[in-house]
Amino acid sequence: MKPFLNVIFTIDQKFLQHFSAAIVSLLENNRDIDFNVFIIHDIEKTETLDNLVQFIKSKYNVRLNLIFLDNSIFENYRVSLHYSKAVYFRLLFTEILPKTIDKALFLDSDLIVTGSVKELAEYQFKDEYLLAVDDAEVTSHVERLNKLGFPIKRYFNAGVLLINFKAWRADGVAGEFIGLANQYMDKLEWWDQDILNMYFYNGWQPMNPKYNAIHLRKKLPQLPVVVHYAGPSKPWLYIHEHPYKNLYWEYLKLTPFKNTKYxxxxxxxxxxxxxxxxxxxxxxxxxxxxxxx
Structure with missing residues (x-):
């Protein structure tokens, strides 16, 4: 029997193309896993999204679940750079996803999966809330949140999360997240990621960095399972360079966006x-x- 794994993406119109490369890379390299994929979005005119969903379903025979969430509920929440208010969708996972989900893998849309995530599909939670990759390069974030009164010793990147939803629901985390957001909105630099680190400061366990390779300046001796294009250097921008920029374009060619140019x-x-x-x-x-x- 194939291992089973729920997977969650949150997207907006701007990231639809990049999401297509991300999900195709996941499915291409994990044909031995039975996926149930949830796509949480705020796209009102969904023709392109609907066509993409039908394309993926027909090509990979995978379950895809579309969940629309009006981002106006985050009207007073701040974002900047290339981000949209869809980043805050993670705060409401326990409220909008089926109550039967006990575990799920969250993936950002600006990444490429190059190998197997079977280890994550088979992982059994104990009492930890989530697994994430320790972002050791951002010690300033630890200091910043310490000054707000949170005794954080490590700061994780929220682009790839293996989530213990059973524990999240037991603690009613959605209300706690929103409370933190409302209280500290003017002091947040990385929005929902800050909130997750503030709440789970002593409740998460480190994930193997190969599942969320960030801050890459050159190719690694071994190809990471997940190449995450975190930060401003995006592979779809001509001016920017990334050691694994070509991977994005290779997988994009397998999607309906295959003819897209810079x-x-x-x-x-x-x-x-x-x-x-x-x-x-x-x-x-x-x-x-x-x-x-």
Whole structure:
């Protein structure tokens, strides 16, 4: 019998293309797992999403469940950079997902799965709330949340989470999350991720970093199971480089977005990228000298 695993994605219109590469990479590399996938979204005109769902169902024979959530309920919540208020959907998982779910794998949409997640599908929780990858490079986040009164010793990245929903529901975490958000909204830098770290500061266990490889500056000796394009360097942006940028485009070719090109490509960006590469060879910092090109 195949191992079974619930998987959750949260998406918005801007990340629909990237989600397609993420879910196809998961399914391509885990044909020996029986998945039940939940897609929580705020997309009102769903024609493209519906077509993508039908494509995935027909190609992989997988269960996909669409759950619409109006993001206006987070009207007073802050976001910035390339993020949308869909990041806060994680705070309501216990309220919008079936009560029969005891365990699920949450995956961000800006990642590629390159190998098996069978170990996670077969993992048996004890009393921990979740498994996550320790983001050891962001000690400043530990210090920041310590100043708010939370005795955090480690800060985890919330892009890949193996969640113990049985424990979450027992503690009524959704109400606690919203309370923290309302109290500390002006002091949050990483929004829902901060909230999860604040609440679960002593209730999570570290996951093998291979399941959420972040802050990558060069290729690793062994290909990670999950390459997470966390941060501003996204593989779909021409100007940005990532050691595993090609993986995103390889899996995107297996989706209905296979003919997509770089949206930010221009002659100006071509020149800028060459300029940055040259400066990097000499370990110099690029200057903003192309504004008039």
């Amino acid at each position: 949206q930010d490509y221009s002659f100006k960006e071509f020149i800028r990228k060459g300029y940055i590469k040259i400066l990097n060879l000499f370990h110099l910092r690029p200057q903003a000298v192309f504004k008039d090109i």
